[in-house]
Amino acid sequence: MDNGKRQSVTVRVQINGETREAAVESRTLLAYFIRDTLGLTGTHVGCDTTSCGACTVLLDGVPVKSCTVLAVQAHGHQLETVEGLEQDGKLHPLQQAFWDNHGLQCGFCTPGMLMTALALVRQEPLADEETIRRAISGNLCRCTGYMNIVKAIRQAGRTVAQTQEV
Amino acid sequence: MFPNPFDYYAPETCDDVYALLHEHGYDAKVIAGGQSLLPMMKLRLAAPEVLVDVNNVADLRTMAVSDTGLRLGALTRHAEMERAQWPDYPLLSATAGHIADPIVRNRGTMGGSLAHADPAADWGAALLALDARVTLADAARSREVRLDDFFVDTFTTVLEPTELLTAIVIPAPPRESRPFGQYLKLERKVGDFAVVGVAVTASLDDAGRVVTAGIGLASVGPRPLKAQAAEALLVGQTLSPAVIREAAEAASQAADPVSDRRGSAEYKRTMVRVFVERGLAKIQADWELVNRASA
Numbered sequence: 001m002d003n004g005k006r007q008s009v010t011v012r013v014q015i016n017g018e019t020r021e022a023a024v025e026s027r028t029l030l031a032y033f034i035r036d037t038l039g040l041t042g043t044h045v046g047c048d049t050t051s052c053g054a055c056t057v058l059l060d061g062v063p064v065k066s067c068t069v070l071a072v073q074a075h076g077h078q079l080e081t082v083e084g085l086e087q088d089g090k091l092h093p094l095q096q097a098f099w100d101n102h103g104l105q106c107g108f109c110t111p112g113m114l115m116t117a118l119a120l121v122r123q124e125p126l127a128d129e130e131t132i133r134r135a136i137s138g139n140l141c142r143c144t145g146y147m148n149i150v151k152a153i154r155q156a157g158r159t160v161a162q163t164q165e166v
Numbered sequence: 167m168f169p170n171p172f173d174y175y176a177p178e179t180c181d182d183v184y185a186l187l188h189e190h191g192y193d194a195k196v197i198a199g200g201q202s203l204l205p206m207m208k209l210r211l212a213a214p215e216v217l218v219d220v221n222n223v224a225d226l227r228t229m230a231v232s233d234t235g236l237r238l239g240a241l242t243r244h245a246e247m248e249r250a251q252w253p254d255y256p257l258l259s260a261t262a263g264h265i266a267d268p269i270v271r272n273r274g275t276m277g278g279s280l281a282h283a284d285p286a287a288d289w290g291a292a293l294l295a296l297d298a299r300v301t302l303a304d305a306a307r308s309r310e311v312r313l314d315d316f317f318v319d320t321f322t323t324v325l326e327p328t329e330l331l332t333a334i335v336i337p338a339p340p341r342e343s344r345p346f347g348q349y350l351k352l353e354r355k356v357g358d359f360a361v362v363g364v365a366v367t368a369s370l371d372d373a374g375r376v377v378t379a380g381i382g383l384a385s386v387g388p389r390p391l392k393a394q395a396a397e398a399l400l401v402g403q404t405l406s407p408a409v410i411r412e413a414a415e416a417a418s419q420a421a422d423p424v425s426d427r428r429g430s431a432e433y434k435r436t437m438v439r440v441f442v443e444r445g446l447a448k449i450q451a452d453w454e455l456v457n458r459a460s461a
Contacts (some may be wrong), residue, residue: 050205064273065270073200136271137268
């Protein structure tokens with residue numbers, strides 16, 4: 001299989017504001033680069049087939065399923081993961097709202113759900129329920145039935161709109 | 167899951183892409199959004215030796231609207247079309263919102279979807295309805311191909327291994343008419359591939375007569391299909407219930423579905439008829455609404 005020319009590639013990203021660099025195989029997927037190479041295991045791998053959205057991260061501010069992006073494709077770009085939400089020991093308004101509204105049960109989908117929600121509340125903090133449901137339709141939750149997730153995102157959006165803290 | 171090893175190139179110009187494709191031929195595969203290719207590579211259904219990533223080629227991102235039509239760079243993401251507010255091309259945003267899920271739409275591209283040529287893909291049906299053409303280029307030449315001539319069979323197009331799909335060209339709707347568009351999709355769950363997808367578009371004049379019509383079908387044949395006989399039935403007519411029924415029946419005859427776990431061939435063919443009927447009825451209702459408002 002190895003014909004001797006499979007190059008390793010250098011991937012340098014700015015992740016949660018910090019510059020990180022590593023040499024990996026070109027076939028390394030972004031989710032595994034973030035988890036295994038950079039050691040940021042907050043990003044989860046659920047289905048690994050572009051369905052569940054647990055691995056959602058922000059690439060230049062835009063939600064992508066990191067199991068379906070090559071790490072090398074993020075080279076030179078900005079990444080945000082769930083680890084970047086909390087600042088100085090203070091939960092992000094989204095995290096606080098998920099806490100307050102019981103927006104998670106097992107928590108597996110939560111990192112992806114939070115990142116999708118982050119992009120939404122930045123763009124449209126006062127989104128209505130339909131818009132929120134549509135925005136998170138690529139993030140599957142098998143516990144909550146989504147009611148409390150939607151409530152949490154609405155609350156966070158209101159907080160963000162009031163404080164511009166996002 | 168991870169793909170087989172491959173050599174990775176990320177050129178920044180079309181010329182560099184052509185050179186790489188010329189050098190590696192069938193061993194190379196172009197990756198754009200990667201939302202179909204990477205899953206196939208992870209399942210080892212595809213195992214290219216060389217991956218040519220075109221995401222850094224700025225020329226593939228251009229978008230131009232003119233009197234004659236719309237020219238979209240191949241790297242246009244589904245999400246961009248979903249947000250696009252082009253009154254002359256209502257079918258584009260109507261279709262984009264049905265593709266996969268919002269996160270996939272942020273990444274997946276129109277050009278990639280067409281080149282991949284999955285018969286269940288939504289763009290194939292919609293762009294056939296719109297009579298779109300694609301630009302295919304290599305180092306030596308550039309050619310424009312009608313989408314109906316581009317699709318050959320399942321996952322098969324006329325694209326040569328050395329060629330790159332660079333743009334999609336959509337003709338403008340005729341003057342003195344107003345375009346309408348509907349995309350109807352039957353799916354087992356949100357974000358799934360279509361069991362049946364139907365794209366319907368029509369430009370209507372002030373009297374409600376159809377000037378041009380387009381009907382594209384997804385998932386009911388070995389490739390996306392254009393229901394030409396049904397389109398021809400509509401031109402020059404007003405969308406009366408009888409005309410709508412006749413066109414819907416003709417479109418269902420153009421479908422060539424197979425029975426699988428998503429449904430029987432008979433069911434899918436029936437759903438084509440139902441969707442064409444619903445789509446055209448909605449277009450007529452939308453036209454009446456606009457006409458009443460401007461009267």
